[in-house]
Amino acid sequence: MRLRTLHVKNFRCIEDSTEFTICPVTCLVGKNGAGKTSLLEALYKVNPDVRELAAFDVLMEYPRARRREYQKSAAGGAGEPDDALITTWELEDRDVARLEEVLGAGAVKSRAVVIRKGYYPERHWAGAIEPTAVSPASRDHTGDACVAPTTPEVEGDVEISIPVEVGTATLPDETSDAFFEQHVAGLLPKVLYFSEWHIMQGRISIDALLYRKQKGELTGPDRVFLALLELGGTSVEAIGRIERSEELIADLEDAARPVTDEIARFWSQERDLRVSFHLYPGRPQDPSPFDRGLVFETRIVNTKTNMSLNFEERSTGFVWFFSFLVWYSDVRKRYGDNLLIVLDDPGLGLHAKAQWDLMRYVTERLAPQYQIVYTTHSPFMIDPDRMAWVRTVEDICDTTPDGAMKFLGTKVGDKVLSTDHDTLLPLQASLGYRIMQDMAGTKRLLLVEKPADVIYLNWFSARLHESGRRGLDPAWTIVPCGDLVRLATLVGLLANDARGFAVLLSLSEQDPDVVNQRELSRMLESCRTYPLRRYARPVTSTIEDLIGAPAYPALIDLCYNLPRKQRLAGRLLDADESPMLKTVADRLSEQHSATGPFDPMRPAECLLGMGGRKARKLPGLQEALSRFEDLFGDLNAGL
Structure with a gap:
């Protein structure tokens, strides 16, 4: 069965999320506190991998503002208990085949199945499934099946259209629910939920764990540790009776080896990490509860340095990967491969490259076999090629006619994305990065600071090509990036393929901005x-100094149509050791020109609009062309 739609209401901060569709991999994006985790926790309860976590709790989970009123109403017997979760599922071909093998050919009249859960004991089902042949398996549960209108069958991952009548059908009675629980519930995927609250702890007191287990108060980390013991063929009860700890350690390390091998394949940050285990008696000087009984410690060994650290002191990514894979392996062992995987903020706090590793694991290892629903607010956890799989999550407030604020709670955008800038920011960042990557995919990028630089480089290259001289190779794409800090940052972002980039640096290596900011220097060193x-x-040259005097001052005279007595051509020949832009700006400011503040883009546009004959009359143009030719020669050689 595949999950097709999800609708959460009356649950924590969610009054009514509205119904939204679920994809093969669904990414829920939203700000902190928008309700993303609540959506996952509600979905988890439809068929959780930990059975005792299936129930909805009125005290802890019903919206606080209405809880007392609801409890009074429920206690008085007024109305039906509230739903918290409404899910629509699609039966796959193999599901239909299994059902019709038991219930007879044509028993499945619609592939749509609706499951509701809420503040009542059991799941409620609705669907058009009824036996067409009496069999021992179906004889006791055929009378009350809820028949819904037939929906079109679908193939693959195409969305199905669910009629309103199915989504709003009257709750089936107990006999009908029993029929579905007997014949259909076994086809429902088990929901594997994993979050940072499940990450295994580095040290565990065996006595304290046994006590929590007996009291029914196991935590997420406790369950992951018990899953590790299960993979090793033992239990926490057996540890207390063990006579030789070496055998236990050997079994657990053998069980953990496939997990660490899988991590090494996908975790590019550190490939030389292995897990080791230690079992020792608690020491009186250690903090409680590690001062008594047996203590189990998990350590991570770097095989390159032969150094080890406690599991919790290791990198967050490795700890997350290991804990998840242990839990995932144990759930598969118990329930098989019919799983729906739900991940709450995977990769939280990881470096961008580590988040890519995690996404690669999700798409390559998990997505081909399972449906996945996960939350994030990181652009590096969003696949820009599959934006249709993204759902935006917002905490909405509206204004009533009298001006008061009305709280609407969490809403999920399905067909139309949010208009809130903060909500969309991760999507914008993901798309922006992909655009840069695509732009760099087929071209070599020449990064410059100003848009005017692009005009000058293209103009002088064209004039050189016209005269049969060496211009800029068309393989280069010129991209203006802003100031030095932005330029260096862009280089750092795209440094995975530094050979595809070159930087035209307007400031020298002796400039304080570069020397004193070591991070800028390091990023710029990653490319040519x-x-x-x-x-x-000039030592601090810009591209205007490459044009030089007298060509650039003459261009300024033409651009601003300066009177003869105020012209700069011939007056700036002694400015060889000062940046041309600064000198021109200062002279125009001194003359209080009526043309307004100096704009470096204006002379570039003026040159671009000049006819060839007029441009060739610029004094010093040939010397400028020779300087550009030298630059283009070096750039082309870099290809």
Whole structure:
């Protein structure tokens, strides 16, 4: 069975999420506190991997603002208990075949099955399934099956259209529920839920764990540790009776080896990590509860350095991976491969590269076999090629006609994405990064600081090509990035393929901005850098210095149509050791020109609009062309 729609209401901060569709991999994106985790926890209760966590608790989970009123109403017997979860599922081909093998050909009249859960003991079912042949398996449960209108069959991952009548059908009676529980419940995927609250602890007091288990107060980390023991063929009760701990350690390390091998394949951050286990008596000087009884410690060994650390002191990514794989392996062992995997903020706190590793594991290892629903607010956990699988989650407030604020609770965007900027920010970042990657995929990028740089480089390259000289190779794509900090940051982001990038650096390596900011220098070192001081006189050259005097001052005169007495051409020849842009800006400011503040983009646009004959009259143009030719020669050689 595949989950097709999800609808949560009357649960924690969720008054009514509205119904939304579920994809092969569904990514719930939203701000902290929007209700993403509550959606997952409600879904988990439809068929949880831990049976005792299936019930909805009125005291702890019903919306607080209405809880007392609801409890009074329920105690007085007014109305039906409230739903908290409504799910629509689609029977797959193999499910239909199994049902019709038992119930007779044509028993499945619609593949849509609706399951409701709420503040009542059992699940309620609705669907168009009824026996077409009397058999021992079906003879006792045929009278009260709820028949819903037939929906079109679907193939693959195409969404099904569920009629309103199915989603709002009258709750079936107990006999009908019993029929579905007997024949259909076994086809329902077991929901595997994993969050940071399940991450295994590095040290465990065996006595304290036994006490929590006897009291029915096991925590998420407790359950993962018990799953590890189960994989090793033992139990926490057996540890207390063990005579030789070496045999236990050997069995557990043997069970953990496939887990660490799987991590090594997908966890590119550190591939030389292995797990080791230790069992020792508690020491009086240790904090409670590790000062008595047996203590089990998990340590991570770096085989490259032969150093070990407590499990909890190791990198977050490795700890998350190991804990999840232990739990996943144990759930598969108990329930088989009919699973729905629900992950709450996987990769929280991980480096971007580690989040990519985690997404690669999800898409390559899990997605081909299971449906997955996960939450995130990181752009690196969103697949920009599958934005249709993203659902936005918001905590909505509205304004009533009298101006008061009305709390609407968590809402999930399905067909239309949110309009809230903060909610959409991870999606925008993911798409922006993919656009940069795609842009770099087929071209070599020449990163410059200003849009004017793009115009000058293209203009001078075209003039050189026209005269049969060496211009810029068309394999280069020129991209303006802003100031030095933004430029260096972009290089750092795209440094996975540093050979595809070059930086035209307007500031020299001796500039304080580069020398004093070691991180900028380090990022710029990851690709080829071409300081313009190699090709022009001033130490702090920009591309305007490459044009040089007298060509650039003459261009300023033409651009601003300066009177003869205020023209700069011929007056800036002594400015070889000062940046051209600064000198021009200062002179125009001194003359209080009526043209307004100096804009470096304006002369570039003026040059672009000049006819060839007028441009060739610029003094010093040939010297400028020679300097650009030297730069282009070095850039082209870098290809």
